[in-house]
Amino acid sequence: MDRPRLVVAAPHGRSGKTTVTIGTVAALAERGLAVQPFKKGPDYIDPSWLSEAAGRPCRNLDLFMMGEGATLEVFRRGTLGADLSIIEGAMGLYDGVDLEGTGSTAQLARLLSAPILLVVDATRMTRSVAALVTGYQHFEPDVNLAGVVLNNVARTRHEKMLVGAIEHYCGIPVLGCIPRMPQLAIPDRHLGLVPRAEDERLVPAIESARRAMAEYLDLDRLLGIARSAPPLPVGEETGGRGDADAPHLPLGGAGSSQRAGPRGEGLSHHSSLSTHHCGGPKIGVMLDRVFTFYYPENLEALERAGARLEFVDSLADLKLPEVDGLYVGGGFPEMFMGELEANESLREDVRRHIDGGMPVYAECAGLIYLSGGIRWDDRRAEMVGALPCEVEMVAKPQGHGYSVAEVVADSSFFRRGRTLRGHEFHHTRVVCLDRARVRFAYRLLRGSGIDPDHNDGLLVGNVLAAYTHLHAAAAPEWAESFVEAAERQRGRLGVGGRGRG
Secondary structure (H helix, E strand, O other), X not given: OOOOEEEXXXXXXXXXXXXXXXXXXXXXXXXXXXXXXXXXXXXXXXXXXXXXXXXXXXEEEXXXXXXXXXXXXXXXXXXXXXXXXXXXXXXXXXXXXXXXXXXXXXXXXXXXXXXXXXXXXXXXXXXXXXXXHHHHHHOOOOOOEEEEEEEEEOOHHHXXXXXXXXXXXXXXXXXXXXXXXXXXXXXXXOOEEOOHHHOHHHOHHHHHHHXXXXXXXXXXXXXXXXXXXXXXXXOOOOOOOOOOXXXXXXXXXXXXXXXXXXXXXXXXXXXXXXXXXXXXXXXXXXXXXXXXXXXXXXXXXXXXXXXXXXXXXXXXXOOOOOOOEEEEOEEOHHHHHHHHHHOHHHHHHHHHHHHOOOOEEEEXXXXXXXXXXXXXXXXXXXXXXXXXXXXXXXXXXXXXXXXXXXXXXXXXXXXXXXXXXXXXXXXXXXXXXXXXXXXXXXXXXXXXXOOOOOEEEEEXXXXXXXXXXXXXXXOOHHHHHHHHHHHHHHHHHOOOOOOOO
């Protein structure tokens, strides 16, 4: 199966690979190519920028959570209708979860038989760059390091020494030398880059990256390397729909109701997501400047299970639409705590629906929103109040990385005894928890969770709210269980009923 592809990797984080990837995707899309971006590992923020650059949703590939089979399936589905795929790596090329490098970008590149472009920060380095690149060429077998991009190149003499050393000692091409350009920096904070959907004023950073890559990279040579990837074995397409006709997470979040993509197509924020299951239950999805962390496959899985998705804006909507379930994903509610508190009407409506038995699945920011309130320094803001706890923002990470959860209590979403693989990234902690009023859904075998005993997943009524983020490819029963719970709720209320008190 002919699917041109290229992995963009680096010796270490902060080398510039995200900027190179965003700019390259945007520059190739500007040429009229359908570029499918992927991000290795559990990440929502870099994909929000890559989605904007490509004009089609970035998808995640994660061997730890998904395993090889599901990772290949996500890749195959995502590449339908694309001219080529660009996969951004994570951390260093060989960094994984253990000494053997399990789950590394290199392992992913081998699985996909994808050539690798190595982005090297050339600050304060000349001939030594050849030793570094040689090490990355030969550290593990069957790694196709096909080219190098040099970042933070000081001047012409510096460039000549770097390029000469790599081409003489390593025998691979240098596809570009990017000078030090402060304007290429994308704003970041405690969990990485600022999500693209939070502020329309951040979008010009993509244009700056596009212009830089168009000027300093040999894009034709890069395309040649991507097209040199061998055909992938033809896999069984299990009902997957390509981006050409599949409903998916709207690009750009809630910043604008309509915008033009890199090739001029309009991308509507509140686009109709499903026409295939017109009789199924409705599940609300909070998607706006606050709640931006959703894997496209999670929404698509809900639709394949029969749900009709309705988007909810936590800042602008005063009531929930007519829904039978609610999905509240991750994001940065601490940055909008005053605005969330001010929308008292919606918070009360969410609480009434929860009291009426509506199934709700919430991850991280969703947990914060459903709590009694959020505290940050000397400020406090009221939240929904459906969970008997509050959440406190702190300076140090409270959970960071992969998690493995044993399901210890039955819920509308999972049966006891199941083991789930996910991830957590948060700077908040649960405080003032009334343990008499909750059960825990998970006990973490890996990860931090909610308390020192590594419990996670608060169960209150038909709500499951956890710090652990899950991907539908790693937990395929999640979507069907969620839709079944929403269908039961619809049956209790009567079709089209809202269950208001």
